Amino acid sequence: MSSRNRVTSALHVVLVFCCVAGSAAMASDLDEAIRKVRMGTLVVEAEPGVKVRVEQLRHEFWFGAALANHPFSGRMAAEDQARYREVFLANFNAAVTENALKxxxxxxRRGQVDYSVVDAILDWTEQHDIPLRGHNIFWGISNRVQSWQKDLxxxxxxxVVKARALDVGARxxxxxxxxxxxxxxxxxxxxxxxxxxxxxxxxxVWVRQGDPDAVLYLNDYDILTGRRLDDYVAHIRGLLEQGVPIGGIGVQGHLxxxxxxxxxxxxxLARLAEFDLPIVVTEFNFPGQRSKHYNQRDVRLSDEEEQAxxxxxxxxxxxxxAQPAVTGILMWGFWEGANWIPQSSLYRRDWSPTPAAEAYRDLxxxxxxxxxxGQTxxxxxxxxxAFYGRHRLTVGDREIxxxxxxxEQTKHVSFR
Known part of the structure; x- marks a missing residue:
């Protein structure tokens, strides 16, 4: 090997080592931040030397996903509908309407309002104690505005805008x-x-006339890529100055x-956190809309791409x-049979898990x-x-x- 090749080879090894070391350091920093931000302490008091078991039942943080219309409208095969709901409950603790509320x-058509799918989704999520986001009350992108509205x-x-706000809020x-x-x-x-x-x-104001406790989020895209971050920050600041009661900041994860x-x-995320409002990653797909596979619904990822x-x-x-301001992440589809970017799914069309599903569940x-x-x-x-959320505590033959x-950070539980 020539001296030049030896230098090049050595430089490559150094660069690879630096990248690996940098990634490891970043992961370590994130893990430390997660322990600090997402964990508290359960203090159990009982008789000395008694056995104690703590089992988590649910996270406080939202690990959620969008709910498609088909499983709640009768337009999905019964077997897939049952599996869709079963797999959702096994993986997620929060939900958002994908299309039903739009x-x-x-x-x-004016005056012909179909509440049936929204009602069905709400009934199901309430039955299973799943918090549900309403996406969305209004959508002012021109091609999403009905032609009958444009004729007014x-x-x-x-x-009609006021009537829509009052209707959704009150109903x-x-x-x-x-x-x-x-x-x-x-x-x-x-x-x-x-x-x-x-x-x-x-x-x-109109939504809150119907529901005084309604929590109202902004929601936009190309923010977490940094491309429209400045615009979004200015937009949020302007609305706050107008007195708009913003309850949180939504950032999509499609782009x-x-x-x-x-x-x-x-x-x-850190820059948005300066507003001191909760942040939700509302619509996450990976790979996203700038993937080479976007709009190629029949293209499957290779094994290497699935692992990546x-x-x-x-x-x-x-x-x-690890970001304290973030309160949840919601995937915009988890099954190839009901996902606008099929390659981003956790589960294939036959319901077999992808490597991403296994990695997500492990995490x-x-x-x-x-x-x-242990024992007292x-x-x-x-x-x-313990991670913030719901836990079952078993002390001897007693359970709570x-x-x-x-x-609160710390919770005292007495079995005495």
Missing amino acids: WHVMEP DDDALRQ YRGRFVEYDLNNEMIHGNYYEERLGPAITRDMA HGDSFDPAVLQSS KAEAIVDYYRICF VFRQWWTTWR DAQGRCEVR VVSLKRP
């Missing part, structure tokens, strides 16, 4: 945990163009390609879980899951570090379910 889906004059348009009062108020406003805002800059505040930039994701996808999803979730239900066995000390006490919440 105005153009509910009321394609400004006064009539304002009245579903207290049932949706939060809503996306007016979707993707930095990319298009038909209602503002027609009705003026105060319309967003008016929308919020990544076959990889993503971890540093940009971290910095984007699994690793990327783990990295993405670690970064989000959420093993690495970030509390299972502890001579003073009848033990302290268990408790919730350890992030604001």
Whole structure:
């Protein structure tokens, strides 16, 4: 080997070592942040020397997914419908309506409102204690606005917007945990163009006339890639200055390609966190819309691509879980049979798990899951570090379910 080749080879080894070392350091920092941000302490008091078991039942953090219309509209094969619901419950603790609540889906023709799918989804999620996001009340992208609305004059348009806000707020009062108020406003805002800059505040006021406790989120895309972050920050600031009651910041996760930039994701989340509002990653697909496979529904990922996808999803979730302001991540589809980017699914069409499904489950239900066995000390006490959420505590032959919440950090449970 020539001296030049030896130098090149050595330089390659150094670069690879630096990348691996850098990734390891980043992972270590994230794990430490996760322990600090996502774990508290359960203090159990009982008789000295008694056996104690702590088993986590559910995370406080939302590990969720979108619910498609078909499994709740009678337009899916019974076997797939049952499997869809079963797999959802086995993997996720929060949900969002994918299409059911969208105005153009509910009321394609004026005065003919179909509540049936929204009602069915709400009934099912409530039955299983699944918090549900309402996506979305309004969507002002021009091609998502019904033609019958565009035919109205400004006064009539304002009245139907008000009626929609009041209807959703009052009909579903207290049932949706939060809503996306007016979707993707930095990319298009038909209602503002027609009705003026105060319309967003008016929308919020009208929804809250129907439901005074409604939590209203903004929601937009190309933010976590950094491309529209400045625009979004300015938009949020402007709405807050107007007095719009923003309850949280939604950031979609569609616009990544076959990889993503971890540093940009971290910095984007950190910048949004400066608003001191909860952040939800509302619509996550990986690979995303900038993938070479986007819009090629019949193309399957290679084994190597599936493994890279699994690793990327783990990295993405670690970064989000380590950011204190983030309260949840919701996948925009988890099964190839009902996912607008099939390659981003955790489960194939035949319901077999992809490597990403296995990696996701290992992360959420093993690495970030509390299972502890031990006993109380001579003073009848033990302290268990646990992820925030719901836990079953068993002491001897007695059992209790408790919730350890992030604001409290420490929870005392007495069996005396």
